[in-house]
Structures are given as structure tokens and as C-alpha cells.
Amino acid sequence: MQLTPSQLAQFNNDGFIILHSFVDTEYCDAILNVAKEHLEELIEPIETELGYGSRSKLYRTNVIDYNSKTEEKHVVVRRLRQVYDRDSLFKAWMEEKKIRPLLEQILNDKVVLTTAHHNSIMTKMPYISSDTGWHQDRRYWSYSNDNLVSVWLALDDETDENGVLEFIPGSHKMDFKVEQFDEKEYFSNTYEPNKKTIATKVSKNLTKGDVVIFHSLLLHRANKNSTDKAKMSFVYTVKGEETKANKGTRSAEFPEISLEVIK
Numbered sequence: 001m002q003l004t005p006s007q008l009a010q011f012n013n014d015g016f017i018i019l020h021s022f023v024d025t026e027y028c029d030a031i032l033n034v035a036k037e038h039l040e041e042l043i044e045p046i047e048t049e050l051g052y053g054s055r056s057k058l059y060r061t062n063v064i065d066y067n068s069k070t071e072e073k074h075v076v077v078r079r080l081r082q083v084y085d086r087d088s089l090f091k092a093w094m095e096e097k098k099i100r101p102l103l104e105q106i107l108n109d110k111v112v113l114t115t116a117h118h119n120s121i122m123t124k125m126p127y128i129s130s131d132t133g134w135h136q137d138r139r140y141w142s143y144s145n146d147n148l149v150s151v152w153l154a155l156d157d158e159t160d161e162n163g164v165l166e167f168i169p170g171s172h173k174m175d176f177k178v179e180q181f182d183e184k185e186y187f188s189n190t191y192e193p194n195k196k197t198i199a200t201k202v203s204k205n206l207t208k209g210d211v212v213i214f215h216s217l218l219l220h221r222a223n224k225n226s227t228d229k230a231k232m233s234f235v236y237t238v239k240g241e242e243t244k245a246n247k248g249t250r251s252a253e254f255p256e257i258s259l260e261v262i263k
């Protein structure tokens, strides 16, 4: 399976592409079942809702032995981290061959899994989760260039009510100034000059099994979850082989997995 020239042009133009019904329901359910066990047992490393919102830029860039233990008594999980090593099912999805040719096309390079950053099951718990502000995934990562994309799998339907993803098409190619971002590098929605850009956002409802591939510089956000059921999504990041993690940063402290070329 390959992207058509017009799909590839769409990715290059918009910074994201949605592959509808890419993964079947049974596979999503199997991943969900394992993820739910890890959530019930609170298997570390876990990032909590509090940790997700309150950590400094320095922490997010440098700390590698993160876990939730010291943070709070009643843990509200925001993501299960380091999922590649948690279960063969998670590993299998991250190494799935069907998506590889598309990633090769998009990266125009050999595909390498990064386990340092998005290597997670994102969870948005009912009612108590927060909005996710406008951000670029790349902001806390440290690489020689920006040729990285995140692969988002909707393990269940994602709607306005439970935390729909929103994107600003083309923002991966825009030049931004430091003052357009707040101290945690969220793209400020109160800064007047940003409002015109934010007005171009698109909201993308997802159905269980849909996959979104998006550029590491693409501005995106998500609503909080106002339903009584957790929103769960699997997200991992790949880079081109030519893209190198900068030494001495978190990006360089976790293994990378080079994936065999599949045409």
C-alpha cells in the first residue's frame, strides 16, 4: 500500500493525513484490553494528568527516569509511556508493515522508531482531564532536523465530546516567533496575532481504527473529555534515518529501532 501522489501532496501541504479504517476493530480492542490491564495495575512509567500539565520545559527535555510515584495520591493517568517494551501487541503495532511504505514516502528516508518520546497510549479520563493546548510535538525533542512524524491510532471513536483532535493545516511550514508561544511552548490562544492562524483550524472526528499521521511541527490540540468513558489513543513517533538525536538530551537516551525497508 502506498499513498497516491495527491495524498502525498496533501500531507506535504497540510502536515497531516487521515487513513480511515486502517486498523480493524478486533485489533484495536485487543490493544485496548491490554492497555486497560496496565491502567488498572498502574504499571509505570506513567504520566499523570497533573504531571502532563505542570512539568517544566527543562523536565520534559531532560529527565529520563520519569514516573508518577512522587506526584500525587490519586493518580489520574494521562499516558502509559514506553509502550514498545510493555507488550508484544504494542510492539507489533509500532512495527506493522502495512503502514511502513507510507511512512517511507512521507519521510523520504528509511523509517526509524524513536522510543524516547511519543511511545505511548494516551488516555483522557472522563470529566477530570483537561484540554490540550495548541502545540507542536517537536517542541521538547532534540534532533538534527524536523523530519519526524507522529502516528496516532484512534482505539475508539474520538469526537468533540471526548477530546477531538484539531489541527492547523500548513502550520508545519509556518515561521513562528518565540513570543507566539507561552513558557511551556504552547501556541498562545490569547496572543492577538495568533488568532488569525488559529481561526484556520480544522476539527477531525475519528472512528475507531482511523490513523492520523502528522508532522512533528504541525500545531494541534484536543478538547477535554466530557463523557463518562476514557478516550484512549495509541501514538508513536518515527523519524528518517538521516535525522539524528542530539547528544546529551532525552531524545538520545532511549533506543531507536531501524525498521526494514518495505516498498
Ligand SMILES: O=C(O)CCC(=O)C(=O)O
Pocket (backbone or CB within 6 Å): 122, 124, 131, 132, 137, 163, 220, 221, 222, 223
Ligand atoms: O489531548 C490529546 O488527546 C492530545 C495529546 C497530544 O497531542 C500530545 O500529548 O501531544
